[in-house]
Structures are given as structure tokens and as C-alpha cells.
Amino acid sequence: QGDIAISNLALNPRRGGPKNLPILEIFLDDDDDEDKKKQKEKPRLVILGGGWGSVALLKELNPDNYHVTVISPTNYFLFTPMLPSATVGTLELKSLVEPIRNIISRVKGHFIRASAEDVDFSSRLVEVSQKDPHGNEARFYVPYDKLVIAVGSSTNPHGVKGLENCHFLKDINDARQIRNKIIQNLELSCLPTTSDEERKRLLSFVVCGGGPTGVEFAAELFDLLNEDLTLHFPRLLRNEISVHLIQSRDHILNTYDETVSKYAEERFQRDQVDVLTNSRVAEVRPESILFTQKGPDGKSTITKELPMGFCLWSTGVSQTPFCKHLSSKLGPAQTNRHALETDTHLRLNGTPLGDVYAIGDCSTVQNNVADHIISFLRNLAWKRGKDPESLELHFSDWRNVAEQVKKRFPQAASHLKRLDKLFAEYDKDQNGTLDFGELRELLKQIDSKLTSLPATAQRAHQQGQYLAHKFNKLARAAPGLRANDLFDVDGGGDLDAAVYKAFEYRHLGSLAYIGNSAVFDYGDGWNLSGGLWAVYAWRSIYFTQSVSLRTRVLMGMDWGKRALFGRDLMSY
Numbered sequence: 207q208g209d210i211a212i213s214n215l216a217l218n219p220r221r222g223g224p225k226n227l228p229i230l231e232i233f234l235d236d237d238d239d240e241d242k243k244k245q246k247e248k249p250r251l252v253i254l255g256g257g258w259g260s261v262a263l264l265k266e267l268n269p270d271n272y273h274v275t276v277i278s279p280t281n282y283f284l285f286t287p288m289l290p291s292a293t294v295g296t297l298e299l300k301s302l303v304e305p306i307r308n309i310i311s312r313v314k315g316h317f318i319r320a321s322a323e324d325v326d327f328s329s330r331l332v333e334v335s336q337k338d339p340h341g342n343e344a345r346f347y348v349p350y351d352k353l354v355i356a357v358g359s360s361t362n363p364h365g366v367k368g369l370e371n372c373h374f375l376k377d378i379n380d381a382r383q384i385r386n387k388i389i390q391n392l393e394l395s396c397l398p399t400t401s402d403e404e405r406k407r408l409l410s411f412v413v414c415g416g417g418p419t420g421v422e423f424a425a426e427l428f429d430l431l432n433e434d435l436t437l438h439f440p441r442l443l444r445n446e447i448s449v450h451l452i453q454s455r456d457h458i459l460n461t462y463d464e465t466v467s468k469y470a471e472e473r474f475q476r477d478q479v480d481v482l483t484n485s486r487v488a489e490v491r492p493e494s495i496l497f498t499q500k501g502p503d504g505k506s507t508i509t510k511e512l513p514m515g516f517c518l519w520s521t522g523v524s525q526t527p528f529c530k531h532l533s534s535k536l537g538p539a540q541t542n543r544h545a546l547e548t549d550t551h552l553r554l555n556g557t558p559l560g561d562v563y564a565i566g567d568c569s570t571v572q573n574n575v576a577d578h579i580i581s582f583l584r585n586l587a588w589k590r591g592k593d594p595e596s597l598e599l600h601f602s603d604w605r606n607v608a609e610q611v612k613k614r615f616p617q618a619a620s621h622l623k624r625l626d627k628l629f630a631e632y633d634k635d636q637n638g639t640l641d642f643g644e645l646r647e648l649l650k651q652i653d654s655k656l657t658s659l660p661a662t663a664q665r666a667h668q669q670g671q672y673l674a675h676k677f678n679k680l681a682r683a684a685p686g687l688r689a690n691d692l693f694d695v696d697g698g699g700d701l702d703a704a705v706y707k708a709f710e711y712r713h714l715g716s717l718a719y720i721g722n723s724a725v726f727d728y729g730d731g732w733n734l735s736g737g738l739w740a741v742y743a744w745r746s747i748y749f750t751q752s753v754s755l756r757t758r759v760l761m762g763m764d765w766g767k768r769a770l771f772g773r774d775l776m777s778y
């Protein structure tokens with residue numbers, strides 16, 4: 207590879223690691239400059255990914271303590287909550303992105319535009335691959351003292367056939383492609399050579415997935431069709447256009463409070479968005495979708511075919527190939543199929559040196575909700591002066607416990623509902639009581655699901671901030687310390703636990719835009735839904751959370767421009 211200089215990083219001609227690849231070194235120029243020497247002495251903090259988790263970490267990290275290198279295939283941070291607005295031109299794509307180098311400059315760090323492929327945990331090397339526009343690939347190692355994995359997630363295909371006929375909404379390029387496809391369909395449907403049947407198909411827009419992303423996209427699409435279509439495409443009839451939302455559960459927004467999801471459904475019904483609940487997509491064909499729908503008796507299923515000109519696949523997330531690889535490499539320490547498991551200090555389970563952290567969508571914290579349920583039950587037994595193992599539990603007791611657990615772990619609400627059902631059935635059979643041992647068995651059945659935190663920007667942001675505060679404290683407690691394993695706290699060696707508390711997720715509520723109205727779910731039964739005022743509140747929240755002044759100004763200008771002139775319906 208030779209000596210490839212990347213700002214003041216360079217590939218050392220010395221090769222090494224398990225694959226004998228070149229190793230990236232810092233400041234090989236041997237400069238006499240004192241500042242540079244000091245910089246070289248600092249522990250190397252390598253961050254994989256430039257999304258919500260990484261940016262929160264970079265924004266809170268003390269700039270003087272670490273030598274920071276960020277590795278990501280994208281050189282911008284994307285403000286995902288507003289991505290659905292960019293698919294229909296309410297906001298411009300450039301208003302949602304911030305160059306990652308601007309954010310890194312605060313900590314005087316480096317950026318490498320590349321993908322992490324593997325990690326050699328024992329020699330502390332990340333294997334990185336960099337592709338040029340001609341497809342040539344360079345592979346090298348980046349050494350670290352501390353590694354943060356924040357690479358996000360992939361779209362979950364759920365094993366459905368024909369997803370090549372769908373659009374996804376994860377990245378800025380997806381939003382661009384969706385926008386072009388919608389406009390292309392509108393243009394094609396206006397051609398004099400297009401038959402009535404073909405026009406109806408082209409104007410049939412299907413969204414698979416009734417979570418917040420699917421719902422917000424359907425709402426934005428509905429806004430576009432209602433507000434700008436007559437102006438730009440006066441020949442198209444509104445009743446020829448249809449928007450369908452296919453949802454496998456019995457409600458859309460099913461992780462939100464029931465009143466919120468009902469409000470959203472009523473709103474969609476009024477706006478003639480066709481919500482198909484209890485429906486599972488079986489196959490996506492180039493011009494139609496096959497799905498099964500539960501009959502009114504809840505048992506029989508009917509297979510239906512829906513002609514479509516556009517399909518968005520937005521049915522949740524799964525592990526990236528990189529994380530799947532790490533998970534299988536770490537063996538039995540990683541038991542979750544959906545995310546990398548960490549301990550409560552966000553350290554990746556199973557790594558030999560305890561210096562690798564995982565945050566955001568790619569990770570799950572072993573919060574062990576089941577343990578909390580059991581400790582609530584122990585308290586209950588104690589209050590009743592009983593031995594927990596012989597506690598007879600009634601359904602009402604369980605409801606009490608479930609309420610307390612829900613307060614502490616709102617993300618477990620939908621799983622607790624399942625436990626409710628299980629419990630009610632059990633309760634019927636057992637004549638109103640259930641003993642502690644039996645409950646433990648029931649909990650085991652769904653324990654792995656109960657441990658997962660929501661895959662949201664809110665969680666990734668909190669975890670990034672948490673790590674920054676911890677790393678700042680670590681640097682103060684042991685300046686220049688390269689790895690925690692060199693430090694022995696009372697023989698225990700857990701420096702992380704000695705300097706900072708464990709991570710605790712605080713649910714601050716969920717928002718969703720549902721077409722000229724918005725819903726807010728703060729958990730604990732607190733929720734709000736409403737029209738225009740709610741839309742402005744929704745916009746203000748995201749406006750303040752936007753990553754920089756530049757993006758805030760651009761977003762404000764876009765909203766103003768749309769109010770005055772409507773959306774630009776051009777594909778490019």
C-alpha cells in the first residue's frame with residue numbers, strides 16, 4: 207500500500223494483525239511540535255459511525271483528552287426524524303444533513319470515510335475497507351485504545367419475497383429516490399397513452415409498516431397529494447389516487463398509548479388513507495402486493511392482491527452484516543439475534559479487554575426487566591409478610607407490578623401486554639393464583655424481548671452523551687490511561703464502574719406527525735394529539751433538536767418557502 211497520508215494519519219509500511227494488513231498510525235511525521243507530541247500520547251478513541259449516537263458523544267466529549275478518529279461510509283450526520291418530510295419536498299435534503307467533519311472539528315479529531323469490516327479484540331485493531339469510485343478496495347487496520355460501535359441498523363426484510371420492488375427510507379439517497387419515483391408516477395399517469403387501469407395502479411401508493419416512520423411517510427404523502435397536486439397536475443382526479451398502509455398488528459403506532467393510535471387511525475380514516483390492520487405482506491411483485499389479512503373471527507385468513515405503483519418497506523430494523531459478524535465472533539456472550547448485547551456500562555459483552563462499547567440501534571442493554579419484575583414481587587411478598595417463593599399472586603397484583611415496571615421501562619409496554627394475556631389465561635386455569643416459581647418460568651419465555659430498548663434517536667443520543675460524560679471522567683481519574691484493564695480498582699479492575707454510574711434510559715416521550723396534526727406520547731398514560739397547534743409544537747421540538755444553526759436556518763427557510771410557493775414537484 208505504501209505510505210498513504212490521510213491528513214496527519216498515515217498508513218505505516220509495517221503490517222500486522224491477524225490478516226497482516228497495513229496499520230494506520232497517528233502523526234508519523236515525527237514533528238518536534240510539543241502539541242503534536244502531547245496529542246500522540248493521548249488514548250486513541252475510535253468511533254464507528256457518524257449518526258445520532260456518535261454525534262451526541264462528539265458534542266459532549268472534552269476536546270483535550272482523547273485522540274479521536276471517526277470511521278463511517280457517510281461523511282454527514284443525517285437528522286432522520288425529518289426524513290419523511292424530505293421524500294415529498296416539504297424539506298430539502300441538504301437541510302437535514304451536517305458535514306461530519308464540522309462536528310468532529312470540535313474535538314480536533316480525524317474522519318476516515320470507510321466501513322468497519324471486522325474487529326480484532328485482542329490486538330485492538332479495527333479492520334477497515336475503503337472503496338474508490340472505480341471499485342478498487344483498500345483494507346487496513348486502525349488501532350484503538352477505546353472503541354465505540356455506533357453503526358446503526360439495517361432494514362428488516364422479515365423474510366418477505368420481492369423486496370427489490372420496494373423503496374426503503376433509511377438514508378438521504380432513499381429519500382431522493384422516493385421523491386423522484388412519486389413524481390415519475392404522477393408524470394406517467396398524466397400521459398395520454400396511459401390507460402385508466404394503469405393510471406390507478408401508478409397512483410396506488412402502499413406503505414408496509416404502521417410504525418412511526420411508515421405513518422409519517424403516509425401523512426407526508428397525503429399532504430403532498432392534497433395540497434400541491436391540483437396546482438401542478440390539474441388533470442389528475444383526487445379519487446384516482448390511493449394511499450394504503452399495511453400493518454401486521456391490530457393498530458398502527460402500536461408502541462404508543464392506545465388513545466394515540468386510535469386518534470391516528472381516525473385521522474387517517476377521515477383523510478381516506480386506507481389502513482389495513484392485521485395484515486401481513488407475503489410477497490411484493492413489480493406491480494402488486496400480496497398480503498394475508500385476518501378475518502373478522504381473528505382466526506381465518508384471506509389472501510388479497512393490491513395493485514401498486516409505489517411501495518415503501520418500513521417494518522422495523524435488524525442487525526447490520528458487520529454487527530452480525532461481531533456477534534457470531536463473540537459466541538455465547540452474545541445471545542440476542544437483533545442487536546449487540548452490552549452490560550449496563552454499555553461495554554460489549556464477551557470482549558476480552560472491556561474497552562469496546564456499543565450504543566444506539568446496533569446495541570441492546572442487558573437491563574433485565576425480568577429481574578426487576580421479580581424484585582417488585584419480592585417487595586410485595588415482604589409487605590405481606592410472606593416468603594416470595596410461596597407468594598400467591600392474583601391478576602390484580604400482577605397488574606400493579608406491570609404498571610410499576612411500565613413506568614420504569616416504557617419500552618417494555620407492548621411485551622408486558624403479551625405477558626398480561628398469558629397471565630390472564632394462566633390465572634383462569636389456576637383459579638386466580640399463580641406462584642412465584644411459575645411466574646419466573648413465564649418470564650423466562652419472553653425475557654430476551656423484555657430486555658430490548660427502543661431503536662430511536664432519543665436512546666442513541668442519551669447513550670452517546672452517557673459515554674462522553676464517562677470518558678471525560680475516566681480521563682480525569684486516570685489521565686493518559688490507554689486501557690481500563692491496566693487499572694486495578696481494589697483488585698476489581700472495573701474503572702468504568704468506579705468513575706461513573708451505570709446507564710439508565712429515560713423515556714422522554716414519542717412524537718409522530720400524522721398529516722396536518724401530530725401526536726405526543728409521554729408514557730404513563732400522558733398523551734396529547736391535535737391539529738395545527740400540535741404540528742407547530744412538533745416542528746418546534748425538532749427545530750430545537752436540529753444539529754446546527756445552519757440546518758435550523760435551512761429548515762426554517764424550507765417551511766417558509768413551502769407555505770408561500772408550495773412544494774417543488776420536479777425530479778432530479
Ligand code: FAD
Nearest residue numbers: 255256257258259286287322357358566567662663664666
Ligand atoms: P445511525 O444514526 O443510523 O448512524 C449509523 C452510522 O453508522 C451512519 O453514519 C452509518 O453510515 C454508519 N455505519 C454503518 N455501517 C458502518 C460500518 N460498517 N462502519 C462504520 N460506520 C458504519 N428516532 C426518534 O427517536 N424519533 C424519530 O422521530 C425518528 N424518526 C425516524 C425516521 C426515519 C425515516 C428513520 C430511518 C429513523 C427514525 N428514527 C427516529 C430512528 C433513529 O434515526 C435511529 O434510532 C437513530 O438514527 C439511531 O442512531 P445510531 O447512532 O444508532 O445510528
